[in-house]
Amino acid sequence: MSNLIKFKIDGRDCMSEKGNFIVDAARENGIYIPTLCNMPGVKPKGSCRICTVRINGRLMTSCTTPVADGMEIESNVAEIQDLRKSIVELMFVSGNHFCPSCEKSGSCELQALGYLFQMMVPRFPYDFPVRKVDASSPKIIKDQNRCIQCKRCIKTIKDDQGRSLFAFRNRGHRLEVVLDKELGHLMTDELANLAMKNCPVGSIIKKEIGFNTAIGSRKFDHQAIGSEITL
């Protein structure tokens, strides 16, 4: 028996397998819902809220909400887009994101979302927090100025014994993602490359290869984020 169910996103008829999360189901139907903390193959947590949609008047994170038969989902509507934009703006003002000298510029998902939402200037005051750069690992630099605490590195960068190389430290506004000193020194080049690739911003930078991708060859130089999904 088929597990296909029918639902609507912004009035458009869609189909997907029962149990899929909305963000994945939308992608299958050529509809892009922006994400930051979400990654394929990793259990979603809904922490960044950028994928928020509205279902029956309630705001829900589409990366953690399974699609249901007959569900009517609002995504690309002004109110929700503005909410998403404000989340991006808040991320910019709560860190120190200086795109002009950031190696991830052009391949940064946060920057790409800023462009997508046509963020000209944040509506919120800059916090200019004092944050540190941890350069003690021989393989990577962990720049806390740019970290958006999405946990993608914590969830995906593990050694061959399954131990996470990254972890949360402190709480509240002092919360930060840190690299385990001991495991950081044992990090392989492959894992360092993967950590930089999985970081949606420029918080994890592989050492000594800076800016080797020419302008014009970067991830979002020619296409907006999500354009590969949108039909």
Add this chain to the structure above:
Amino acid sequence: MSKKITIEPVTRVEGHGKVTIHMDDKGNITQSRLHIVEFRGFERFVQGRPYWEAPVLVQRLCGICPVSHHLAAAKALDVIVGAGTGYGLTATGEKMRRLMHYGQFFQSHALHFFHLSSPDFLFGVDGDPAIRNIIGVALTYPDLAVQGVMMRKFGQEIIRATAGKKIHGTGAIPGGINKNLSIEERDEFLKGADPLNADKMVEWAEGALDFFKNYYVANKDFVDNFAQFPSNHLSLVRKDGALDLYHGVLRAVDAEGKKILHDIDYQEYTNYIEEEVKAWSYMKFPYLKEYGKENGWYRVGPLARLNTVDFIPTPLAQREFEKYKALTKGKPNNHCLHMHYARLIETLHAAEMIRELLNDPDLLGNDLVTKGTKQKEGVGLVEAPRGTLFHHYRINDDDQIEMANLIVSTTHNNEPMNRSVNYVAKSVMTGKDVITEGMMNSVEVAIRAYDPCLSCATHALGKMPLEITLVDNDNNIIDRKRSR
């Protein structure tokens, strides 16, 4: 009654500065100074950043010639990543950087001559300020204005093809370059429709030089005698004495042409150059240690370069260089306004170099980066359009920059610009109660000849106000005028 004249800001230069001129009660000039009133701080906030960020970060100092900072930083980091000094890169790496650099020279010199300085020559130093600007040039001499715009565009397109962007690209990386030139890009620059091709740029560069030479013939006394004073001159030169804007050894000559800095390795510049700080300016005053603060100051830039080099390694520019040197019988040229002449010879040289490089197949190569044994410290020098540019970095064990020192071209010219201001002020303002607009512009013409980049601020079509204030001995303002 004694007076203090303030010119603030100085116009048709890059950045913000002001001039103060003090006169005693007999109308004699007692002191004149060019003040740089901005503070940048790049040397401090680059500290703690990973070293490979420096070429991309520090170039934000400037929007006119960021390529100079980009390349000087990259050259310093070449040393740090063990790629050697200057000649250690792959052929593609070095030649792509050179193409980028000559593209920038071409656009920057064109900008200075056509946009900033030509109004003074076309309409006169004391011409109507309402038309003595680039818009006036465009309305009165449209063909010349179009040349200026298109020459700048060509240079900017060269930068885009080598650095990725026309302004603030990322092409140069420690040990090399991150892209080569495609065959399509090369062919577009060599065979593109007029006027955007290398042959036309060489032709137009010759035309611009002819324009100035004709002006010189018609105004010889003025050009020869305006702010003329002896000085030392410093620049990079190729090891064989040729003009080389990208790499070489440091040479300085005195006003008579005697070598006073003997082709030294610039990695050791701190043994030879000292910087003095004065309370009234954010710009430091460099000088040659051996000769002290009083006698060790020097000029950099086009005038200095053509005084230090023995020859120019491209035929058309060399031919012009020989005529230019004949004016001073082979001795160093110390005429302030001859800087325009020298700059236009360099513009022609840059156009020739671009054409030569574009015909070099090494630009199409794929071997882009060299690395070796890492070092803790490195110095990178290039000849920027405005003069010799020093970048010096030291890193810690974790690859973070812990020290940066930049000596930018305009900094070297600080003392000479101050002397030029003093010279012109004495010449045109001594004994005058009323300051005319023409007098104010004369002071600016002297500063403008150096093409100073006081920071990365822009001027606005000659409308950025030049303000002169007359003040008595007690600093009471007597009169104030603004050039709008």
